[in-house]
Amino acid sequence: MRTYLDCLPCMMNQALRAGRLATNDESKIKKLLDEVGDSIKNISLHDTPVESGAIVYNRIKEITNNEDPYKQTKATSINEALELYPLLENYIKESDDPLLTGIRIAIAGNVVDFGMSKDFDLERDLKYILNQNFAILDYEIFKEQLNKASNILYIGDNAGESVFDTILIKQLGVPVTYVVRGIPIINDVTYQDANDSGIDEIAEIISSGTTAPGTILKLCTKEFVDIFNNADMIISKGQGNYEGLSNVSRQVFFLLKAKCHVIAMHINVSEDDIVLLAS
């Protein structure tokens, strides 16, 4: 997916939000906005928004001199999600279709996204999404591929959401490799976050090697690209991964909530819709 004009003001908004989470120093945040503003001209509308986002978030680290400004926020998200864990397990236990409920839960976890907004409430949003209609639900194709797959590459998105992912992973019934970012970026899930979320007990964890807040193959390690190309089935969580992978030649199952109107337009759904989309 390419960068749209709407993504450019959004980057300034993201920088402001991220800057405020990283520091209380107004002059540092102003400097950040100055530099992000300055970098707008270097952003091509042919690049993916994730590539542009990487510029913003890496500048935040430099200006705030903080390699992981969301560290505490991520820990809080993971703990909040872990507290909901018994509730999540109960939803699965009481479901007529535990796999589909697992998919819904994994999407519900996708509301944890400090890049997009701070305005979410995990428990409230979980209940809403569990009853929300899918705008796109390629469930039959998903089940068909799942039945044939002997391994699954599951590309994680945010810390906290990662706890919700464990619920779906347990329903897949196939060995799963869980993919994390190469370095801390926004509140995206890293190796440590995945461990803290309990993923290590149910899946192998690997890094894509990317320093962007999404998966763009040209920015990933060669090892990861090989695994990506050879995986039987790929599940990709969230917007950042969709932005980078929407045009790849192989099939990917995208699980996400459309949190911005640009992504929604690109998928041809409405903002706030949830989708299980087979590319």
Place this chain on the structure above:
Amino acid sequence: MRTYLDCLPCMMNQALRAGRLATNDESKIKKLLDEVGDSIKNISLHDTPVESGAIVYNRIKEITNNEDPYKQTKATSINEALELYPLLENYIKESDDPLLTGIRIAIAGNVVDFGMSKDFDLERDLKYILNQNFAILDYEIFKEQLNKASNILYIGDNAGESVFDTILIKQLGVPVTYVVRGIPIINDVTYQDANDSGIDEIAEIISSGTTAPGTILKLCTKEFVDIFNNADMIISKGQGNYEGLSNVSRQVFFLLKAKCHVIAMHINVSEDDIVLLAS
């Protein structure tokens, strides 16, 4: 009022909105956003947002090579407002307090603002605001000053809103001088727009000489500043004028709807509140 950090991403949003109204050429809008982004570093948090806004909107004119990109939009707003005129007059006729109803109508007209959003519906918003509680209503002071005044300086804001202003002006019962911008900027009211709105029949129209989308005395003509300082009573419409005049030493009556959270915070009200505020 100074520029807040939140104003900086907002300027990019305004540039995008304004750019789209001025041209369909994506590359021109990208160039506009590049330049506005680039100018963020030249904006001081000590300047008023209106000064910064002037940079944005004047660049739009240069890049689109269009001195009045909102010309058609303004004409449409004025015509829509004129169609509502009999309804507005009827509200006054049926009101127990025609002056206060006139104030409400003048504020309702303030929803016409293409700088802030395209999402307004004059008739719907009018009905809502006619029944909305004021967050601040310095009505007794307003009436007291009105009783003493032998002339009023009424600083207009947007084209279309200007038609609504005529309703209030007719209720004031004192000679009114109506102030317009020096040049077309966003959809702000100019001399021609004020004429087309019927203001010429009930008030003298003068220009403040400003090229900014608001009134900042240091950017106005000396003649205007003299009139401003010597007016018996001043009514200022909308956010742009508030941003520039909130700190002047003389009393000003601000009539506005708080359309952004920064202004709302500055006035100590909530977003979407309406106020008649005596400084």
